[in-house]
Amino acid sequence: xxxxxxxxxxHPPAQIADPCSxxxxxxxxxxxxxxxxxxxxxxxxxxxxxASPVRVPSSRxxxxxxxxxxxxxxxxxxxxxxxxxxxxHHHAVAGSDRQHxxxxxxxxxxxxxxxxxxxxxxxxAAGALLPDRVTPFSYGVDEDADDHPREECGLIGVVGDPxxxxxxxxxxxxxxxxxxxxxxxxxxxxxxxLKSVTGLGLVADVFGDPSRLASLPGPAAIGHVRYSxxxxxxxxxxxxxxxxxxxxxxxxxxxxxxxxxxxxxxNKLEARGSIFNTxxxxxxxxxxxxxxxxxxxxxxxxxxxERLGGAYSLLFLxxxxxxxxRDPHGFRPLVMxxxxxxxVVFASETCALDLIDATYExxxxxxxxVVVDRRDxxxxxxxxxxxxxxRACVFEHIxxxxxxxxxxxxxxxxxxxxxxxxxAEESPAPGADVVIPVPDSGFYAALGFARASGLEFQQGLIRxxxxxxxFIQPTQAIRDLAVKLKLAPxxxxxxxxxxxxxxxxxxxxxxxxxxxxxxxDAGAREVHMRIASPPVVGSCLYGIDTxxxxxxxSNRMDLEGVRREIGSDSLAFLSLGKxxxxxxxxxxxxxxxxxxxxxPVLPTLADPAAEPEE
Numbered sequence: 001x002x003x004x005x006x007x008x009x010x011h012p013p014a015q016i017a018d019p020c021s022x023x024x025x026x027x028x029x030x031x032x033x034x035x036x037x038x039x040x041x042x043x044x045x046x047x048x049x050x051a052s053p054v055r056v057p058s059s060r061x062x063x064x065x066x067x068x069x070x071x072x073x074x075x076x077x078x079x080x081x082x083x084x085x086x087x088x089h090h091h092a093v094a095g096s097d098r099q100h101x102x103x104x105x106x107x108x109x110x111x112x113x114x115x116x117x118x119x120x121x122x123x124x125a126a127g128a129l130l131p132d133r134v135t136p137f138s139y140g141v142d143e144d145a146d147d148h149p150r151e152e153c154g155l156i157g158v159v160g161d162p163x164x165x166x167x168x169x170x171x172x173x174x175x176x177x178x179x180x181x182x183x184x185x186x187x188x189x190x191x192x193x194l195k196s197v198t199g200l201g202l203v204a205d206v207f208g209d210p211s212r213l214a215s216l217p218g219p220a221a222i223g224h225v226r227y228s229x230x231x232x233x234x235x236x237x238x239x240x241x242x243x244x245x246x247x248x249x250x251x252x253x254x255x256x257x258x259x260x261x262x263x264x265x266x267n268k269l270e271a272r273g274s275i276f277n278t279x280x281x282x283x284x285x286x287x288x289x290x291x292x293x294x295x296x297x298x299x300x301x302x303x304x305x306e307r308l309g310g311a312y313s314l315l316f317l318x319x320x321x322x323x324x325x326r327d328p329h330g331f332r333p334l335v336m337x338x339x340x341x342x343x344v345v346f347a348s349e350t351c352a353l354d355l356i357d358a359t360y361e362x363x364x365x366x367x368x369x370v371v372v373d374r375r376d377x378x379x380x381x382x383x384x385x386x387x388x389x390x391r392a393c394v395f396e397h398i399x400x401x402x403x404x405x406x407x408x409x410x411x412x413x414x415x416x417x418x419x420x421x422x423x424a425e426e427s428p429a430p431g432a433d434v435v436i437p438v439p440d441s442g443f444y445a446a447l448g449f450a451r452a453s454g455l456e457f458q459q460g461l462i463r464x465x466x467x468x469x470x471f472i473q474p475t476q477a478i479r480d481l482a483v484k485l486k487l488a489p490x491x492x493x494x495x496x497x498x499x500x501x502x503x504x505x506x507x508x509x510x511x512x513x514x515x516x517x518x519x520x521d522a523g524a525r526e527v528h529m530r531i532a533s534p535p536v537v538g539s540c541l542y543g544i545d546t547x548x549x550x551x552x553x554s555n556r557m558d559l560e561g562v563r564r565e566i567g568s569d570s571l572a573f574l575s576l577g578k579x580x581x582x583x584x585x586x587x588x589x590x591x592x593x594x595x596x597x598x599x600p601v602l603p604t605l606a607d608p609a610a611e612p613e614e
Contacts, residue, residue: 153240153256153543154178154348155334157222157315158356159322159372161343164188165216168223171345171352172203177402178256178348179225182206182239185213186252187221188374192319194250198239220322220374222315224254227545237278241317246290248297251318255282256348257311257332258543261604265307285314298371298382301325305369306385309601311393311542313364315346322346322372325384329391329600330366331542331591333407337361344372344379349405360406366390390589391600394579395544398533399441399504413444418582419532419574420448420502427572428453429500429528434493436460438503438515445532446502455500460493461515487518495523505533506562506573507546509553513566520567529568534576534595535559541599542591 154175158164165187172183183206184198195216199206203225207213224240241254259265262281265288270276274287288304289297301316301323311331316323324346326334337345337358345358353360364370367387371380392408393400403413423445434456437446440463450457464485499519506512512529519527535554539546549555553562554573563571576595580587593599 153227153254154225154352155222155254155256155313155315155346156348156352157220157254157317157322157324157346159220159344159374160377161339161341162217162219164219164221164343165213167343167345167356168221169203169207169213170356171347172223172225174352174355174402175225175348176203178400179227181227182236183223183225184239184241185216185221185223186241186243186254186317187216188218188317188319189216190218194243194252194317194319196241196243196252198236198241200236200239220317222252222254222317222322235279238280240280240282241315242278242280242282242286244286244290246286249319251286251289251297251316253282253285253317254315255280255285256313256334256543257327258541259284259308259312260310260541260601261308262310264604284308285312297321298323298369301369302382302384309604311601313348320373320375322374324364324370324372326364326366326368328367328385328388329591330363330408331391331393333392333396333401334364335360335362335406336364336370342377344377346370349401349407351402351405354404363409389600391591392589393542393544394590394592395505395533395540395594400544403441403444415582416441416444416504416532417448417451419504419579420445420450421452422448422578422582423502423530423532423572423574424449424452426575426578427530429455429498429530429570431498432500432526432528433497434458434460435500435502436493438501438511439463439487441504442502442532445504446500449500449502449530449532453500458490458493460490460499460501460519462488462490464488484518487515489518489522491522494519496525498526498528499524500528500530501568502530502532504531505536506531506553506566507536508551509562509566512568516567526569527567528570529563529566529572531571531573533574534579534592535562535573536594538594538597538599540594541601541603542593544594546594 154172154177156168156171156175158167158171161167165185168185168187172185180202182198182200183203184196185207186194186196188194195218197207197212197216222241226238226240241252243250243252259281262284265284266276266281269284269287269291272291274291276283276287285304285308288307289300292300292303294300294303297318305312305314305325305327308327310327311329312325312327313332313334314323314325316325322344324334324336326332333348335347335350335353337347337350337353337360339345339356339358343358345353345356346364347353350360365387367384369382369384371382372378373380396407397410397412397415398419401407401412403416405412432453432455435446435450435453436458437443439459439461447457449455464487501515501519503512503515506529516527516529536546536552537549537555539549539552546552553565557565559571559573576592579592579595583590591600
């Protein structure tokens, strides 16, 4: 049996009914309760002003944050900080670079994007504001950082197992590639109280002290890993899961994605008295739950999510239930599995299920909320909002997910191998001697390219995973030497040969140019770069850290300009049409906005907040 067949047998595609069909139950709301329309940012009703604000702890400890004057000052400061991101930015062409201007792909001016604002629309350019949580990395600080977009978050939840927190810990280790800046777990104890442990750093660092994990006993837990963003890298307050108390008890939430109407919602909540303790868009969700007039909590969750725009896969945990929620477009993955003892597991990728011996059952469907009651382990499904056109993130298959995962019902390694085959058919490299991958995510694409081309496949670059961040080195010469710690060429594979280098994507071009130099220094006769995805020309709005458009090399230059910039003998990308061809009839169900600039959900600009009443 082939590896792909084994993966399909272990993780067969989900065969389930529409989550808005018979197996869903209706959501009962209190008479007169606020029933917002999907994806519309609207002010809260007057009766909601008296609703108790949500309280979010500000550290590892659990005592709630009370609305004090100092807290209000901190909230105001967080709001000011949250307006630090420019949605779009282009670098102007310096006069000294006139000789290269004919290689520019687009004019060096702000690219306008139509943004929703209330019920109308207006044109906004580079000043559109989004939360700090999704601000791109400060790429200029670490010039030698890995030149890829960054997935921001990974989720796992376990209910119905006495070792739930330990299983979450193991699952987070497997999802570490989705976030390396902070990690946390919230668990339900035997007394029904929710307890939280969060920290900065890798999962093993946060829970290196055994007593921290031991402090989280209980049959249900959720966990989260995240990447840092500019302005919030050292903030423990932004590490999830968030644990909050409101008038009906405690609730914890873990979020993967990005809300494009975050600032509009936050402005209106603050104008009605809500106090924010973080710069994360996830906190808005807790405030919306607290201020909803619906009962029970399921209806509150649905009320809150109906007002959200953008990408969100969510896990909620209360004293007796766990909720798994996915946005109506299904941007970010979320799967469901079950252990042999009946425990239910949710995770961002199936690799986490495999590690803890959970059998994959199905995806949480777009627009669906799955409710697990830990008291009797009953599982119910409800329709969150009517489904919208599916727009799963194609970059999950290209780069983010581990190759041994099944994401969006496809084995990731099979998708990447198909990308490589298609690239070889579309852009062969005649006369080449050997195909090598850029480790680690370029491996299967390079394997597919080599098989389709009939060329030898070799591991010509070795990645060293323990070198740390090279920007701390004192001089550029030392930083250049430090690059060799991260990627080392195998001279016996490369020397005297014409080499095809296959990578999954090309973002700024800095890593590719360094790889070309390394290979030439190692004796390569020719270096041909092949990229197993289309040119990245747009920033992501749905939970991926990408540079501003002015830093995207394919947005600034045409193909020949990019080739000259990185120094290769030839360069080719997988075309967008060929990518769509691989998915066939499914291609319309994937978001490719970073390649096409066709954004399924546009940001909502916040109206000026009204002055609070005296």
